[in-house]
Structure formats: structure tokens, C-alpha cells
Amino acid sequence: xxxxxxxxxxxxxxxxxxxxxxxxxxxxxxxxxxxxxxxxxxxxxxxxxxxxxxxxxxxxxxxxxxxxxxxxxxxxxxxxxxxxxxxxxxxxxxxxxxxxxxxxxxxxxxxxxxxx
Numbered sequence: 001x002x003x004x005x006x007x008x009x010x011x012x013x014x015x016x017x018x019x020x021x022x023x024x025x026x027x028x029x030x031x032x033x034x035x036x037x038x039x040x041x042x043x044x045x046x047x048x049x050x051x052x053x054x055x056x057x058x059x060x061x062x063x064x065x066x067x068x069x070x071x072x073x074x075x076x077x078x079x080x081x082x083x084x085x086x087x088x089x090x091x092x093x094x095x096x097x098x099x100x101x102x103x104x105x106x107x108x109x110x111x112x113x114x115x116x
Contacts, residue, residue: 017107018047018072021084025101025116031090032101032114034070038084040077047072049089049103054096066091066098070105 018038026033036047052067068089091101104111 041079041081043074043077045074
């Protein structure tokens with residue numbers, strides 16, 4: 001019974017999770033523009049990026065990637081309207097000099113790779 005409950009909780013969270021439709025780099029503002037699609041209508045949905053880190057390509061190309069997860073404050077929204085939002089995330093100003101940004105949302109099976 002416990003396993004069934006845990007499975008249903010995972011399916012429930014994924015079924016209402018936001019997904020990345022498209023992501024692109026805006027060189028003028030030095031930010032990532034992300035089109036999100038999600039279901040909802042009962043709760044506010046605020047999106048933010050949890051920046052995970054910076055990695056150098058292991059194949060020796062020297063390409064530096066910044067990794068991030070997009071989080072949705074309204075992931076528990078049980079309403080079923082199809083909604084969309086375009087969000088802009090400014091890249092952090094730190095020592096990571098990324099050539100590529102890799103973003104993933106909770107429902108993304110494949111990360112989105114944004115080349116700067």
C-alpha cells in the first residue's frame with residue numbers, strides 16, 4: 001500500500017508540473033528567455049531557476065555549461081486550464097563563464113540546451 005501511495009504522489013506531481021516549450025539566449029539582456037506551459041488556474045505560478053553549478057565538458061572541448069532547474073511555486077495546482085508564460089532569467093554574475101546553459105524543469109525528460 002505504501003508503494004502504491006508513493007507512486008501516486010509521484011504521478012500527481014508530474015502530471016501538474018510545468019514544462020519548457022522553448023528556451024533561448026538574449027545576448028542584449030544577457031538572460032535566458034523561457035516559454036513555459038503548465039496546467040493550473042487556481043494557484044499562482046512563480047518560476048525561478050535553482051542554479052546548480054558550472055561544469056567543463058569532459059571530452060576536452062573546453063565548453064563550459066551552467067546547469068539549472070526551473071522550479072514552480074504552483075506545482076500543486078489541481079486546476080486543469082492550459083496556461084503558458086514567458087519568463088526571463090538573468091544569468092548570475094559569478095566566476096562561471098558559461099558558453100552553454102542547460103535548463104531542466106520537473107517534467108522535462110530531456111534538458112534544454114541554450115547556446116550563447
